[in-house]
Amino acid sequence: MGPIDYEKIFVTQRFNDEKTNITIDTAFSSDKSRVIFSSSFRRLQQKAQVFSLEKNPAVRSRLTHTLEVSNTGSIIAKKVAQKLIERGHLDESLRVPFIDITETCCLLHDIGNPPFGHFGEAAIQRWFRGNWQTVFKAAALGLEDDGLLADHLINDFLYFDGNPQGVRMSLYLQDLPDTYQGIGLNLTFSQILAFVKYNGDSDEARAGRLKKPGYFHSEGSKIAEVKNFLGWSTRYPITYLMEAADDISYCMSDIEDGIEKDIITADHFFRELFALWKVQDLGAFGYDIKTTDLHSRYHFFRFKVHLTRSLIDRVSSLYVDNEEQIATGQVGDLLDLDPDSKDALVALKTYSRKHLFRAPEAEEIELAGYKVIFGLLECFRPLLELPFTKFSLLVHAIDDVKLLLGKGLDVEWRLFNRLANKQLAAYRYAIREQSAADPENFVVKEWFYRSHLIVDYIAGMTDNFALESYRHLNGIEF
Secondary structure (H helix, E strand, O other): OOOOOHHHHOOOOOOOOOOOOOOHHHHHHHHHHHHHOOHHHHHHHHOEOOOOOOOOOOOOEHHHHHHHHHHHHHHHHHHHHHHHHHHOOOOHHHHHHHHHHHHHHHHHOOOOOOOOHHHHHHHHHHHHHHHHHHHHHHOOOOHHHHHHHHHHHOHHHHOOOHHHHHHHHHHHHOOOOOOOOOOOOOOOHHHHHHHOOOOOEHHHHHOOOOOOOOEOHHHHHHHHHHHHHHOOOOOOHHHHHHHHHHHHHHHHHHHHHHHHOOOOOHHHHHHHHHHHHOOOOEHHHOEOOOHHHOOOHHHHHHHHHHHHHHHHHHHHHHHHHOHHHHHOOOOOOHHHHOHHHHHHHHHHHHHHHHHHOOOHHHHHHHHHHHHHHHHHHHHOHHHHHOOHHHHHHHHHOOOOHHHHOOOOOHHHHHHHOOOOHHHHHHHHHHHHHHHHHOHHHHHHHHHHHHHHHHHHHHHOOOHHHHHHHHHHHOOOOO
16 A cells, blocks of 8 residues: 555545535634634633642643644644655645644544543443443333343443543534534544544444544444545544644643642652663753753753654654555554654653652542542433433423423423533434434433433533532532
């Protein structure tokens, strides 16, 4: 296989494609605008990067981290595009689209993260692992008859992750207000596939063929349509650049935040890093630092800038030199192809896990955040325990509340009223489509769409709002 045919995989096609004569430049620029101006993107400003509910504005939120990743991704993309053009692998007319799709992919990369980050993900996984069969049965659904289908669909929750939730957000949840069409941000097919970090669904993750799912079953048919249209079955090339930009950005930024909060010092960082990295200088990266300089934040800053630039240069070269292997899906992470770069990232990540993430300032709030997300799912449990006939009354009561008179659903109605309109619109659309497409399995599938409804609502919360909701629903605060 030769160089990647970017003209083939860079397309303007959307699910709702009203403008047929739009240029590739305009289309990819529009994708970026759709992300930046979305409410899901704005909510990242109150989601944690490492330190939840942080009051120090100098410490990164998920939003500022995302902007940094986007900046790094843009720099990488510019270097890669230039190298590809020089080799004749990319037409000059695709330089800007190449950069834009990479930058937007980076802007999207954390947009599906639930409150409290990985601890929020873990809480959702564990709640469903321990409760779904009991709740499923309470909803008058029998595992004896429906077990195979249920065992398949439950993987979306047992292996819940912010990456596929972000795909779900972009494809369904962040739709037009008041006129829901089931198209989400209506991104180009190229941008959608670039955002799918892992090339497979939650079944693939359960089988151990993927580290994490790239998308849920609920979005599987749309992803398949995108892949078929593009004629691309392996991991999309731009995804490698986004992943590298994220790795380069967060490794150094998390440590910088730890220094900002006085959890660690520059001196401690350098001494421990040299021990972990098993080097006494950074000669492989053309940088030398003397032990007398280790106390200085200034020298940490110099080190950060130099290492970041070096890794960016290496990523751009690795992508171009391994383009054919990338096209055939034979490459894992780009930086794993370079031993020096891999060793550097492993050392940085090990240091963070050992000295930063274990700090009380991080762990105490993470444990509390886990309790909050787990507790919110427990609060909404009554909605999942209802048979579909009763839950349907709540849905239709939006238009006619008299339907609930004498039904004994007072608590459930008040819980239902907390759900956001955009998630409800996505749920109603999904069950309407499903009832027509697969009426035989509708009742079973409805329960899983209802589970997505609850998880969509909780995952879309900011850290602050999740804590506030938990307090209200548990009677701690009024």
